Amino acid sequence: MAPRVVVVGLASDFGCQVQMTNIEDSLLDVLGLVDLQYWQLASSGHMPESYDVAIIEGAVTTDEHVELLGRIRRTAAAVMTIGSCANTGGIPALANTADLDARYASVYGSGPAVARGRRVAAPVDAIIDVDYHVPGCPIDMGEFVSVLSRALQGLSDRVPADPLCAICKTKENVCFLDRGEVCLGLVTRTGCGAKCTTLNRPCTGCRGLAPDANFSAARDVFIAKGLDPAELERRYDLYNAVREVTV
Numbered sequence: 001m002a003p004r005v006v007v008v009g010l011a012s013d014f015g016c017q018v019q020m021t022n023i024e025d026s027l028l029d030v031l032g033l034v035d036l037q038y039w040q041l042a043s044s045g046h047m048p049e050s051y052d053v054a055i056i057e058g059a060v061t062t063d064e065h066v067e068l069l070g071r072i073r074r075t076a077a078a079v080m081t082i083g084s085c086a087n088t089g090g091i092p093a094l095a096n097t098a099d100l101d102a103r104y105a106s107v108y109g110s111g112p113a114v115a116r117g118r119r120v121a122a123p124v125d126a127i128i129d130v131d132y133h134v135p136g137c138p139i140d141m142g143e144f145v146s147v148l149s150r151a152l153q154g155l156s157d158r159v160p161a162d163p164l165c166a167i168c169k170t171k172e173n174v175c176f177l178d179r180g181e182v183c184l185g186l187v188t189r190t191g192c193g194a195k196c197t198t199l200n201r202p203c204t205g206c207r208g209l210a211p212d213a214n215f216s217a218a219r220d221v222f223i224a225k226g227l228d229p230a231e232l233e234r235r236y237d238l239y240n241a242v243r244e245v246t247v
């Protein structure tokens with residue numbers, strides 16, 4: 001029997017699920033191997049009671065999300081998180097650094113329905129164990145297909161761990177820091193092939209913190225290059241307001 005897969009969205013803009021629809025060829029290759037029972041973005045049905053693999057997009061921002069994740073973990077043999085929201089808290093966690101109550105009130109008013117069940121944004125593996133991770137904003141579909149294939153074969157997760165600069169250097173890109181521009185490659189997890197810097201855009205840290213990231217050394221490099229070291233952490237908050245590295 002083909003593994004039964006569900007795709008679930010928490011707090012996000014569904015961008016990674018949209019990205020999944022953009023890889024028709026490889027998607028069909030992978031989908032030929034699975035029984036896709038529920039895809040929140042693309043189907044109108046309900047979550048089935050049982051399934052084998054759960055793919056989760058989005059940050060955890062409500063008690064309802066926590067309950068759902070508990071059920072998913074008890075049901076699925078493999079849990080996979082996709083995108084920066086699910087892996088690091090991403091953009092939703094930006095609100096954690098400010099007065100959350102005031103932000104909610106300014107957008108939704110102060111009715112009881114607003115206050116009920118909301119939480120400070122967190123990545124999925126702050127709540128349940130996650131077996132496979134696809135970081136990035138949005139995800140790279142080649143990486144998604146490769147990680148899903150590993151999950152279907154029962155192979156271990158292999159999240160790239162080096163800082164982005166290691167790959168960027170091999171592409172012979174002119175370093176943004178040498179041009180007096182802020183780039184977050186020193187502390188960001190690689191795996192995207194230095195996509196942005198190779199397209200002449202600085203890295204904004206969408207793949208999260210590299211496990212060996214050395215902020216102290218990175219600050220020193222910023223100072224040596226004439227850049228404000230406070231910019232390193234300020235810009236890093238965009239995707240990484242939650243700083244714990246769990247993989």
Ligand code: SF4
Nearest residue numbers: 165168175176183185
């Ligand atoms: S700081 Fe940015 S541009 Fe410089 S090597 Fe690292 S990733 Fe490349």
Ligand code: SF4
Nearest residue numbers: 192196203204205206
């Ligand atoms: S270069 Fe940085 S911002 Fe761009 S995709 Fe890679 S990790 Fe994300």
